[in-house]
Amino acid sequence: MTQKELFHIAESWFQQQQWKSFPFQKQSWKAFLQGKNGLLNAPTGSGKTYALWVPIVLNYIKQNPDYKNKHKKGLKAIWITPLRALSQEIKQATERFAEDLGTQLTVGIRTGDTSQKERAAQKRSMPDLLITTPESLQLLLASKGYDKTFKNCSAIVIDEWHELLGTKRGVQIELALSRLKTIAKDLRIWGISATIGNLEQAREVLLGHQSEALENSILIKANIKKKIKVQSIIPKEMETFPWRGHLGIHLLDEVVPIIKKSKTTLLFTNTRSQCEIWFQKILQKYPEFAGEMAMHHGSINKETRLWVEQAIRNESLKAVVCTSSLDLGVDFAPVETIIQIGGPKGVARFLQRAGRSGHQPGKTSVIYFLPTHAIELVEASALQQAVQQHTVEDRIPYLNSFDVLVQYLTTLAVSDGFHPATIFPEIKSTFCYQAISEEDWKWILNFITIGSQSLQQYDEYKKVEILEDGLFKVNNRGIAMRHRLQIGTIVSDAVLTVKYLKGGYIGSIEEWFISKLKPGDVFTFAGRNLELVRIKEMKVLVRKSSKRTSKVPSWMGGRLTLTSQMSELLRNELYKATNEEKKSPELIALSHIFKKQEEESIIPGPEEFLIETFKTKEGYHAIFYPFEGRFVHEALGSLLAYRISLLSPISFSIAFNDYGFELLSDQEIDMQQVIDNDLFTKEYMHSDLQKSLNATEMARRKFRDIAVISGMVFTGYPEKMLKNKHLQSSSQLLFNVFRDFESDNLLYQQAFIETFEHQLEEGRLQQALERIEQQKIVWKSCKKATPLSFPIITDRLREKMSSEKLEDRIKKMVALLSKK
């Protein structure tokens, strides 16, 4: 069949649906049929699924002209989605096209939710299209004879590639693709990505550094422009609006009319606990919404989430309070209005959320911004600018993630085994490991086979064995089983499932929250008040309670930072506050706060770097305002704390938010000395950071993920807890042992590299220091806390830094206690 005939089949199907194909869809069809790989840049709800599923089917038709009568069995295409929740929708869309054309092609889903029975059936006979997640794809590579499964696969599509790009799941995909390229000779690789700053790089990461696949590829942009309108909710009485906070509940009454006015409203919150609280509070104050309002976040059980998603489509809900769990995929046409509660911290995220409303082409998306404290209105003003200027962030891909490599090699050793000579070139062809040295590679092989770099006599280390023919293989069944269980573990704090006594799964909750509760305590979860009955195995057993409670679980790791684009916009907005002319309504609303700020201090302009100091009963506060986002402030804070601590023994606790950071101490900091000694210099930045205690603490936290991914700490599945208690240890403990006994371990060092590159954003830190060097330092000694400082000093999440002797610190603490 010619391309024209094939296109005709697709076009007439589109006509039957009364659709018209978009240019970007046809472009993708053509490129795919030419055998090209590619990256498609298209937003949700634009018909991106048909841009790539259509040519996969057409390609099959081309190769099997008798497709209506004869069905050639075997896996032909894989569709990777980062969220299980999206798989159902993709299945429906793809099945519809395949059936209408009479192709007999089958579509199957394989995720963590797929039953054992179905997996086994798939193993015997794979569907033609398999929809799966990065983890499940890895698991397929861990099963025997995987090469036969993938041999005739002609396409793999990575959906929402931008979501995977800056994560280790993205690295898992890179590795899996490096293998599939070798096994499946006729494979085309396609990614679908929303708009990000580094689309070209996204394509390179997907297809491999300087690879053939990259050479034979194309970047297609859908170029669908959306009109977005941003509307800030400005409190009527700014005078009583709080200076700090992160909930925004006091603006609840302003939100309700907006909800009432539109068909369906999504309220985006930044954390799951904020989501729970908003849901509760709206219902408490406006009980008439009962039954018309729902909640959606990642810890709520799947059935409820699916029900909520369906209810949005049916237009049976007036409002849904949600988190980033509704950021992706699923097309919700009835959603008319979006409310963003609190700063979204990034432009791309904000635009994506705005895009959740008004899905019909040409319609304007309206998004309301609700500030949780006064200064956040500056952020609102900055977002307006971002939308006008179409600013979007980059997603930074990982490099040299040795933990993922260890996991991947063990995966291959669990299934059919591997020969290093075959695998090494494949690994070197990926973006992540383009710079891996022979030495590193040898280190990794030693690590998985002898657990160290030299063989010791009495050691019984067992993981991967080297067989006589040089095949690297796992033969121990226990190790293989634990490894398979570990692949699917999403790295997070130990998670417990919450269930009713009589059965019935409600969701999952992090262990550290539950550990603070006693049986009989009542907490709010999934919009219900629940009484803790007992904890058994990895289950939290609860019963419903009518008691009121203020205990809402919070989930770790929910704190986002301002991106560099966003912080620049924010700085520029703030500078305008001193300039009388071009003020936005948000800045006008803030004028009395700016006035208060100027009573004690100043609002810094572009040439000024502000430092404020004052004393409270907590100790001596010193606040610095670089306006660079919390991650950079975390780094800058510990850098400066370290440098000050070299002047004389002192202990600090460091707090930071997106605007600045605070050093709090029991001693007064000699600020003049800080300025005179040029402590903001960018010289020796890297080595000073490394020496600061804080970097170690951060690396310790990064090490958690690394220890789990590389299989050094076994967590198991929450629902399939094995009797492995004797193998449990905390990654913290392990980190200390590495620090004391094997500090040259690549995985231990990786924790530091990740800390510097991903957590502390060393590159941005350097730029920030360069900027500060150009600025004039303005030090204001204040009598009390200023409005700008307020959100920072009240933050309870703190880092520590000390140059005092441990024994001295203990004695001081004890002395303080005895005084009370």
Place this chain on the structure above:
Amino acid sequence: MLLIADLHLGKVSHFRKHGSAVPQNAIQKNFQQLDHVINVFNPSHICFLGDLFHSYLNNEWDVFEAWISQRSTIEFVLVVGNHDIISPFKYEKIGIKVASEILIDNFLLSHHPEERDGHYNFCGHIHPGVLLGGLGKQRLRLPCFYQTEHQLILPAFGEFTGTHILEPIEKVNIYAITQKEVILVHS
């Protein structure tokens, strides 16, 4: 007599045997620490207050056996803890007495904390730790001795072991441990 609680020998090897590459040098550290306290206190008796060995027999046993054999002047006794699943015969063969508890005058030596009328209890099991807070929101987490009117809970001696934070309550003395000192932090 020297009391040592929760040494958890063999834990590193146990992890390694199951595919978790904990650094091997940590094994030596336990023995170095043991030598160190023996040199300082020169005890005639050493009593292990339970959890001497973390799990099943593994090669670390040989290291332990060799170490014990060079210290024949000392009398060793093990008060069995919940982790001690190695057969008592194995211990007795290398000259270590095994007991479920030991009574010396009014002193009760046990693994699990116990309260018995008229007895003062030395025990382990808990791996006690203390959390200290100071001005400027400082916090420190340290292993400790936890002493009540009738009991002293010993810190875990082993290298690859964690701590469990205990609350400083009334009538309790807590002694925090640093590399250099033992400091009374609560009384």
